[in-house]
């Protein structure tokens with residue numbers, strides 16, 4: 001299958017000043033020479049413990065931060081040369097914390113509507129207020145939310161509903177690729193299943209590809225055929241999820257699998 | 268949201284009394300011609316320095332003008348200086364704070380050095396200096412007080428924005444391809460409304476105090492226009508013989524500044540930033 005996103009030798013170090021004097025620097029190799037690719041129509045899993053560099057990769061892809069070295073290609077074009085609009089239109093993100101990811105002072109209609117308007121502007125469509133509202137309602141319906149919530153505010157919703165609003169905002173751009181950074185790890189188990197199934201439905205409906213980040217290996221095994229295991233800024237294992245799960249080659253991956261609670265999951 | 272606020276506000280007796288005083292003062296300023304029994308600049312030498320009585324119930328001054336009427340008209344000066352000066356300070360302070368916090372880097376550095384400079388000047392002497400060069404009229408005073416009192420607000424807002432910038436909703440706004448101006452004014456600004464409100468309320472009190480001090484020194488509002496500060500100036504020459512001439516304008520300043528401070532402190536307690544987040 002064709003590559004949608006290709007990452008080559010990506011490197012991101014953080015330099016922390018330690019102590020009073022700046023010559024005492026600590027280097028954090030958050031992403032250390034990483035290469036991988038996401039294929040069209042797949043959900044690529046990315047697992048690793050806390051601090052292994054997963055979110056850093058996500059932010060590098062959407063260019064919230066910039067790498068020291070390495071390149072990222074989207075459909076063979078280098079992302080570094082994209083305008084923000086072009087990148088927005090192709091790659092969107094779903095965030096971990098459904099409470100921090102929605103502006104508490106803005107209504108749902110504003111949060112999704114402003115994205116719809118940016119997209120209309122990029123694609124040169126001219127839309128009336130009414131048309132924008134119709135579009136917002138359509139998007140809300142696709143993520144399973146009631147369509148009469150345009151003037152409601154984020155605090156009126158539960159964690160699961162907020163995460164749906166976050167997904168709606170990402171979809172409003174009609175992207176090809178969605179980076180989902182632990183989108184369910186702060187939700188109740190029962191709600192997690194709903195959101196996961198929603199993502200699977202949306203993938204089919206809109207022909208999306210995903211980079212699905214999690215620290216829960218079980219979840220990733222359920223969602224994706226292929227996955228990467230990260231440890232301290234490096235990819236320590238890559239391959240088919242089933243195989244990695246059954247026969248982990250790397251010591252760290254083995255530990256990760258052993259650490260999964262042995263209780264019966266909702267899956 | 269507003270209901271929650273009002274519930275808490277009602278139980279804060281000090282803030283409530285501050286608000287009531289402020290409302291009374293505002294009415295007094297708006298309807299001064301109807302409230303003042305005399306023309307505040309009309310002289311009556313035959314009746315000079317008469318003590319409080321049924322006819323002039325806060326007495327008259329050295330030119331026989333009615334002190335009560337002068338204080339009522341002085342409210343207009345004090346409140347308008349307070350509002351305009353704080354308006355100028357809020358405008359500058361908010362804009363610079365938002366820019367510093369949002370852009371970071373050299374923009375932040377530049378703005379914060381400016382803030383440091385403003386903070387290390389003794390503000391009152393800076394104002395004195397500037398007024399000494401400009402002509403002391405009410406317009407210049409409003410402007411100068413405003414231009415010298417924004418730095419605290421800039422610091423406050425910068426701090427809020429710096430932490431907000433890392434929040435996911437701002438990242439999401441960037442990813443949506445929104446323009447910087449939209450992120451600053453639509454996403455950040457509503458989230459710093461509380462510190463602005465508290466700063467403005469406290470700021471009005473201190474601007475009124477500054478104007479009174481300037482007028483007292485003869486560098487503020489010029490006679491015969493009545494201002495609480497310049498009534499006091501006249502009063503100090505007669506402090507042993509006509510106590511009412513300095514006592515009542517002093518009381519007016521005290522009550523007004525106190526009212527704004529009580530309301531400001533109360534708002535700060537009520538609109539605790541943590542609450543602002545949860546309740547939208």
Ligand SMILES: Nc1ncnc2c1ncn2[C@@H]1O[C@H](COP(=O)(O)OP(=O)(O)OP(=O)(O)O)[C@@H](O)[C@H]1O
Pocket residue numbers: 014015016028029030048049050051052053054055056057215
């Ligand atoms: N802006 C930054 N400045 C300094 N260090 C950072 C910064 N961002 C991330 N780091 C460090 O880089 C490392 C990787 O962080 P990252 O957020 O990518 O981990 P993660 O795998 O997403 O972890 P989690 O599962 O907790 O989300 C961590 O050690 C973190 O402290």
Ligand SMILES: [Mg+2]
Pocket residue numbers: 054055056181
């Ligand atoms: Mg993370």
